[in-house]
Amino acid sequence: MANHYCCPCCGQPTYPVAPENALAYICPVCYWENDLFVHTDDEPSDENRQLTLNQARENYREFGISDPRLLENLRR
Numbered sequence: 363m364a365n366h367y368c369c370p371c372c373g374q375p376t377y378p379v380a381p382e383n384a385l386a387y388i389c390p391v392c393y394w395e396n397d398l399f400v401h402t403d404d405e406p407s408d409e410n411r412q413l414t415l416n417q418a419r420e421n422y423r424e425f426g427i428s429d430p431r432l433l434e435n436l437r438r
């Protein structure tokens with residue numbers, strides 16, 4: 363389990379490769395989908411239903427998931 367990289371959203375070491383090489387990787391902890399096409403933390407991410415990384419981090423702190431809208435799908 364060595365050499366894991368930290369998720370840009372939740373900060374957990376869930377990435378098997380560096381985030382800049384993890385195209386469309388979805389973090390198993392916070393469900394943030396790695397978006398290589400946003401360049402700042404305030405840029406809406408198409409991969410994440412227009413959430414910004416900053417919003418996703420806030421959601422993770424509050425709800426334990428990057429996008430609480432996903433909870434409804436996961437409960438099924």
Ligand SMILES: [Zn+2]
Pocket residue numbers: 369370371372373374376389390391392393394
């Ligand atoms: Zn994460």
